[in-house]
Every structure is written in structure tokens, then in C-alpha cells.
Amino acid sequence: MQRTNFSELAPCSIARTLDVIGEPWSPLILRDVFAGVSRFEQIQADLGISRKVLTERLHHLVDQGVLERRPYDRRPRYEYVLTEKGAELVDMLMVMTRWGDKWLAGEAGPPVLYRHHTCGEISSVELRCNHCGELMNAGNVDPLPGPGAGR
Numbered sequence: 001m002q003r004t005n006f007s008e009l010a011p012c013s014i015a016r017t018l019d020v021i022g023e024p025w026s027p028l029i030l031r032d033v034f035a036g037v038s039r040f041e042q043i044q045a046d047l048g049i050s051r052k053v054l055t056e057r058l059h060h061l062v063d064q065g066v067l068e069r070r071p072y073d074r075r076p077r078y079e080y081v082l083t084e085k086g087a088e089l090v091d092m093l094m095v096m097t098r099w100g101d102k103w104l105a106g107e108a109g110p111p112v113l114y115r116h117h118t119c120g121e122i123s124s125v126e127l128r129c130n131h132c133g134e135l136m137n138a139g140n141v142d143p144l145p146g147p148g149a150g151r
Contacts, residue, residue: 005019011148011150017089017092020060020066020089021061021066023057025047025054025057026057026060026061027096028047029043029047029054029057029058029061029067029080030066030067030082030089030093031093032046032047033081033082034082034087034090038079038080039072039077039078039080040054040058040077040078040080043058043080058080061080061086064085065083065085065086066082066086066089067082067086068080068081068082068083091125094114094124095125097110097112097114097124097125098124098125098126101124
């Protein structure tokens with residue numbers, strides 16, 4: 001499969017992330033694995049994705065260190081689990097979920113709710129500054145060149 005390597009276009013963390021999950025199936029596969037749908041046949045049935053495309057996507061996500069293959073019987077058959085790197089991508093997907101719930105869910109409401117383990121309440125993800133704890137959004141931050149920006 002020939003894909004554009006976005007990270008070669010510019011030193012950009014968004015472009016680098018798109019190289020890992022920038023096509024539509026990968027975030028949905030990560031969503032399924034996070035929700036406990038972890039075996040090939042289960043993922044394929046849930047998404048209605050072709051076996052060939054699912055195989056390619058799973059290999060890519062494993063190669064990128066986002067998923068890990070673990071045998072679950074002697075045939076061998078494998079299930080897929082999130083790595084630490086993959087779990088952090090799910091954090092990003094929860095932010096996307098919040099946006100989709102706000103702007104696209106309609107009157108029916110959100111299709112998925114998140115219960116926070118610490119307090120037991122249903123909640124949504126918000127971006128907060130790791131220094132002061134205040135909410136962060138596009139209206140109150142300035143993008144500045146970082147050490148990896150180059151020229």
C-alpha cells in the first residue's frame with residue numbers, strides 16, 4: 001500500500017501522528033481494542049472491514065508500537081492489546097469523541113459515555129495546562145517553535 005509520509009513534509013507532531021493513525025480504519029481499530037474487541041474476527045465483524053485491509057492496518061499498528069500481538073491459544077491465534085504508546089493515542093481519541101459528541105451527536109446524544117475510575121462519575125475529557133491546571137483551547141494558547149522545529 002503506497003501512503004504519503006506526512007512527517008517528511010515538515011517537522012510537525014501532527015504530521016508524524018498522521019503517519020501512524022492518519023487513515024480512517026486505524027482510530028476505529030484502536031477504539032475497538034480499547035473497548036475490549038481484541039481478536040481479529042471480532043474487529044473484522046464489528047467494523048465490516050475487509051480481511052486484507054484489517055491485516056494491513058493491524059501490522060502497521062503493531063510495527064508502530066501502538067498495538068501488541070499476544071497469543072490466546074495454541075493454533076496460534078492472536079489478540080491485540082494497547083501498548084503504553086497506544087493507550088496515549090486513545091487519550092487523543094477521547095478528545096475527538098468529546099468534539100464529535102458536542103457537534104455531531106444530534107438529539108440522540110453521545111453513543112458512548114466514559115466513567116472516571118477515580119470518582120465513579122460519567123465525564124468527558126478536557127485539555128488542561130499541566131502547569132496551572134486551567135483549561136486549554138485554541139483561543140488561549142499560542143503555537144511557538146519548539147526545539148525540533150528546525151529552521
